[in-house]
Amino acid sequence: MADHTSREVVLKIERSDCSVANILSDSNIPFTVKGQNVGPQFTKHLVELDEYSDTAAWELRVKTNGTARAGKNLIYIDSPSCSACKVLADAQCIVLNVEESSSKWVRLRLLVPGSYGLKKLLNLFEERGVNATVIKDRDFEFEDLTDRQNEILTIAYNEGYFDLERKASLTEIAKRIGISTPTMEEIIRRAMKKLVERYIRE
Numbered sequence: 556m557a558d559h560t561s562r563e564v565v566l567k568i569e570r571s572d573c574s575v576a577n578i579l580s581d582s583n584i585p586f587t588v589k590g591q592n593v594g595p596q597f598t599k600h601l602v603e604l605d606e607y608s609d610t611a612a613w614e615l616r617v618k619t620n621g622t623a624r625a626g627k628n629l630i631y632i633d634s635p636s637c638s639a640c641k642v643l644a645d646a647q648c649i650v651l652n653v654e655e656s657s658s659k660w661v662r663l664r665l666l667v668p669g670s671y672g673l674k675k676l677l678n679l680f681e682e683r684g685v686n687a688t689v690i691k692d693r694d695f696e697f698e699d700l701t702d703r704q705n706e707i708l709t710i711a712y713n714e715g716y717f718d719l720e721r722k723a724s725l726t727e728i729a730k731r732i733g734i735s736t737p738t739m740e741e742i743i744r745r746a747m748k749k750l751v752e753r754y755i756r757e
Contacts, residue, residue: 563651565692567690568663570638570639571658573661574619575632576657578615585603586603589601590653590719591653595636600631600632601631607628638684645693648672704742713729
């Protein structure tokens with residue numbers, strides 16, 4: 556019998572070829588990766604420094620594909636994908652958030668399509684020679700979202716609304732699907748509130 560239940564999985568993935576983590580670690584700059592938008596060739600990182608450093612920002616800009624300051628201690632960094640990100644980009648999964656990271660490993664919370672999807676993901680890591688360990692694995696329930704909320708969130712995600720560098724605005728997406736911007740905003744706000752409440756409770 557097919558498994559149609561999405562899985563929420565936390566993986567600890569060992570990798571030593573993340574240029575962003577290596578540059579910051581080599582410079583002895585404490586950092587936290589807040590988010591990743593993985594791709595087969597390049598990955599966008601949102602990194603928070605314990606203390607912003609112009610020297611670190613310049614070194615990142617020179618040694619990666621570019622940076623942009625995103626807040627007091629936040630930097631967007633576009634860099635070549637490491638071995639782990641290349642696997643994630645090729646797999647059927649969504650990176651929900653980065654829980655913790657270092658220059659040698661990263662712990663990610665992912666959404667995968669069922670137990671079979673998780674098995675395929677782990678097999679892909681093994682084939683590529685990347686060590687990945689399951690820390691947590693549980694059902695991910697969408698029942699608290701209405702069909703409309705689920706539909707709109709999926710469209711917004713696919714259009715790049717949630718990307719670190721947003722590819723489409725709410726107004727653009729709303730126009731494409733034929734609803735008003737305030738309606739689109741309200742649907743997304745209510746859906747995200749449900750998801751955030753669920754995340755905080757658990």
